[in-house]
Amino acid sequence: MSISGAPESTSVTAPDDFPAQYDPAATEAAIYERWQQAGAFTADASRSSRIGGDRDPYGILMPPPNVTAILHVGHGLNSTVQDVLIRWARMKGFEALWLPGMDHAGIATQNVVEKQLAGEGLTRNDLGREKFVERTAVFVKETGGVILQQLKAIGASADWSRTAYTFSPELSVSVREAFVRLYERGLIYRGHRVIHWCPRCLTSLSDEEAEGKDTSGALYHVSYPLADDPAQSITVATTRPETMFGDVAVAVNAADERYQSMIGKDVLLPILDLRIPIIADDYADPAFGTGVVKITPAHDANDFEVGRRHDLPMPVVIDAHGMMHEDADAAGRVPQELRGMDRFVAREHVVKLLEAAGRLVKKEVHQHSVRHCYRCDTVVEPRLSDQWFVRMAPLAEPAHEAVRSGRVRLLPEKHVGVYEHWMTNIRDWNISRQIWWGHRVPIWYCKECDPPQDVIASREDLTACPYCGCDVVQDEDVLDTWFSSSLWPMSTLGWPNEKSTDLRAFYPSDVLVTAPEILFFWVARMIMMGYAFMGDAPFHSVYLHGTARDTQGRKMSKSLGNGIDPMDVVNLYGADALRYTLIAGMGMGADVLLDPNDLDKSFATGRNFATKLWNIGRFLLMNVGSDAVRPFADIADSELNRADAWILDKLDAAIRECDRAIGPVHPLRGGVWAAEERASGLRLNEYADTARRFVWNEIADWYVEANKTRLLTPGNDQQVARSVLVHVFDQALRLLHPIVPFITEALWQRLPGHVNGTFLATSAWPVERHMADSDHRAADFDLIREIVDAMRRVRSEYALAPGKMVDALVIAAPPVRGMLEQESTL
């Protein structure tokens, strides 16, 4: 796709150039280009009322797509929602900033480049760290950011002059600053514990990045004989027999009468015949399995805790690649024949060995959740290692309170409970990754100094120890991509420079629009960091939209091949058709179902609507012409006829309902959402529906029809009709512009009296006009509509040919007869 490669012939202002058929391909790119040239989307910080300007700011921060991403319907949905809101706010007179950007996406991007390397028969180790990072940076620079170009094609009115990147020099400064400050506050620490490890990506993962998947596995019951009385045994239940070489104890619950007498005795670890103790620990649940659990501290997070409590050794028997290997502590525990074997292959072997030894009591089917890497789907391995953690409880507290108090609202509200549960049970966040693509942990180690001076967190790169002057080495790890994402609302505005104009003008922003999947990955952490560094939440509303799914309800995805390429839709029907369809089909938080095999049907709603709009425009131009009409403001109330009064009344209603559906912009009082307004607004489907009804069922079906004769009859009334029609259509285009920006702009610029160089995108949102209460003309027109409806029904019932005239006037009462005579075109 190409924005700039649009046909040059497009001239959207020439009134005589009005094709019978709307041609989005020939229109959209050119319009976008002109918006950009006019700086229509560039926010002016100096106009923000927060720093003395004349407009209240309104901000949306784009969830930064991965730098390697290409647009899919999910992005389309997400961006369209944001664009509707920002365009609405812009027209409402706010200094609107939609700040776009990209995420360097540590693991994901590294995986892409490693795959490339693999194609060349290389690994990242062949290149070495420096070369690998260089190569990745070049790759990102050359091919990254495609998605941002694609967003322009769907009309995204972001402020591209502020495009940010989580790995830019500027944002790297804020990442380092945040790390060091948290470290200095004691909120970042290094911990030695069992974490989630991806044996394919070769890095640790946070709890959120290790996704649980329900799996049908097996629970093996293995009997461990008592060391001093082999006739007796105790049976453990395990899902992972291959880890048994790392067993250092078996645990029972002290309250479990079955095993009380055995506590303190030893058992022999099968196959190895190693003595290990039977210990008592509450972790053992008498109700599960046999009530006896083997303790493998190096390969299970819970066992690790038990091991710590009982001061047990922690031999490692599986290596970083998920192969059977051992460290020095294991001292020959892994049998020779199993060494170097994949953990799952080893499992089968171990089971056979146990069977052969007569120690396998039974194997039962077991449903449980197994953690997988969210980037490559490999089964995650619990692994004992040193990692950097963020202490979350202190950070969570204000973030939790923010939602409870209404400073931040989550929509739809069903997510509030999930959020609170997570916040209440929050666990420390592992932020170090053993990959190369990302922000290096800003920690240096000095071999000469004693703790705590041997570990130095620094804002500047260090070459020598600040305490003793000797050499220091930097930590090898990089930070979780989501660490930099959590700073996005501040870092993109210039933090930590607190004098930054953007930061003062636009922090906090207003609405965050994203998918519920990343509520914890990202949203919750942004709120925490907002409080930690800015003392306030980064936004007041979180709009969590649904997912694009196929007709079978499956999430659209590349791997399933059931996706829809938004670019295909743009090329076939135009961006407006895509946008309108998505918005109209999306209830609050509801998924949008589309048929990837029938785009024509899936996007008929939007395409048909765009065509209708276009044709109303054509009617207007053909009947009114392109010369300026009498200014609507100069039309006296007394000059209006019933239809005019009626449509103006409907316009007021449409404005009111649209505003009500989208708004309110802010909490009405004190920056905090009152309970009764928490669920208000952001109903974009209602907005789309209202605007559509006004244009199609009110302007087109009735007002235009009622005006046909008037517009052909010279005289003052014709001038009034022209003026009102142009006014009403102009207002309708404004109401619709946030949803369907291209076609409305194209039509608006063709309206009689359009001033060259002005854009609908930057013009004002309609305000209600209010007819006098005593004005009955609108109600009269409604009466006429009802009569016409009734007549049509009767005609249809009696199967009267359309051309056949019926003298309805004969049966009508005199006052109505008069009105009907005047509305003869209906």
Add this chain to the structure above:
RNA sequence: GGGCGAAUAGCUCAGUUGGUUAGAGCGCCUCGCUUACACCGAGGAUGUCGGGGGUUCGAGUCCCUCUUCGCCCACCA
């Protein structure tokens, strides 16, 4: 194992605080190429609002229960 949500027209879904004959888009049927539009217009059919019970003058809307789906969380090995 907890928590949450959903079940409304053939399909996809709206129905904010309980109140007049339950709506939209797509699809379907009949008629119509009337000089903006057949990607259209006019008319029409289709719902015991998942089952059962309850509160109320009145419930798709509140309460209980059952059924079927879906999502999130979780150290029961």
